[in-house]
Amino acid sequence: MSLAGKVVIVTGASSGIGAVTAEAFAKLGAKVALVGRNAENLKATEVSCKAANNKVELLPIIADVTVDAERIVKTAVDKFGKLDVLVNNAGAGASGHILDIDVDQFDRVMNTNVRSVFLLTKYAAPHLIKTQGSIVNVSSVAGLRSFPAVSVYCTSKAAIDQFTRCIALDLAPHKVRVNAVNPGVIVTEFHKRVGMSEEQYAEYLARCKETHALGRVGEAKEVADTIIFLASDKSSFITGATLPVDGGKHAMCPR
Structure with a gap:
């Protein structure tokens, strides 16, 4: 995959898709800046990366993408001397009917899912131009389709899809490619963090067999492989x- 020696920033690397993606880059010989807020979880990702490749060069960065975008990019470039790939994976979920949610939810989700991606992209772009690198944004099938009670999350991911297309055109003359993956339901802790109980999550996964054309939910590795x-x-x-990585969910209209 021609990634040996490439310098990669992966945000949200402390869990889920981000952690598995970081491990995949490490296995292929990339130098990986692991960005996350949870130091303990980030350490676990570091361990898994080293297990995949004991010679990998890693740079854990404890940071919040909503306030530390410039520091994240600068720290990675100062350490490795360049930047080849930016993976904007960190994100926040939220649920609620429009009659019940407040503006704080809107601000929090948009700040994490959209504003931080804008800032990281802006600070990373000059370095990516030098290496003719690439950006991969982690969006969602929720950016492609509409679902009730998750209006803010869907809106944020739709914004990321359009941002991806626009920045791809901005950076194309500089030979920097910009793409996004749109995962369907992937087995991570994401839904529990949004508020599902264990029982609700189990029922949801069972229901997902009907809402994904392939009859199952996805694994984080399947998204990571596409990012790679x-x-x-x-x-x-x-x-x-x-690019949907969603078992065909985007093509369905389940009732």
Whole structure:
């Protein structure tokens, strides 16, 4: 996948898709800046990366993407001397009917899911131009389709999809590619963090067999593999794409 020696920033690397993606880059010989807020979880990702490749060069960065975007990019470039790939994975979820939610939810989700991606992209872009690198944004099927009681989250991911396309055009003359993945339901702790109980989550996963065309939910590795593809030269003629990794959920209209 031509990623050996490449310098990669992965935000939200302390769990879920981000952690598995960081491990995938490490296995392929990339130098990985692991960004997350939870030091203990980030340490666990560091351990898994080293297990995948004991010679990997890692840089854990304890940071909040909503306030530390400039520091994240600067720290990685100062350490490794360049930047080849930015994976904007960190994100926040939220649920609630429009009659019940307040503006604080809107501000929090948009700040994490959209504003931070804008800032990280802005600070990373000059370095990516030097290396003719790439950006992969982690969006969601919620950016492609509409669902009740998650209006703010859906709106934030739709914004990321459009941002991906626009920045792909801005950076195309500089040979920097910008793409997004749109996962369906993936087995992580995401839904529990949004507020589902264990019982509710189990019922939800069972229901997902009907709402995903392939009859199952996805695994984080399946998203990570797609991110790796979009970050590598294997996708050298792809930019401005929003690629569903969702078992066909985006193509369905389940009732």
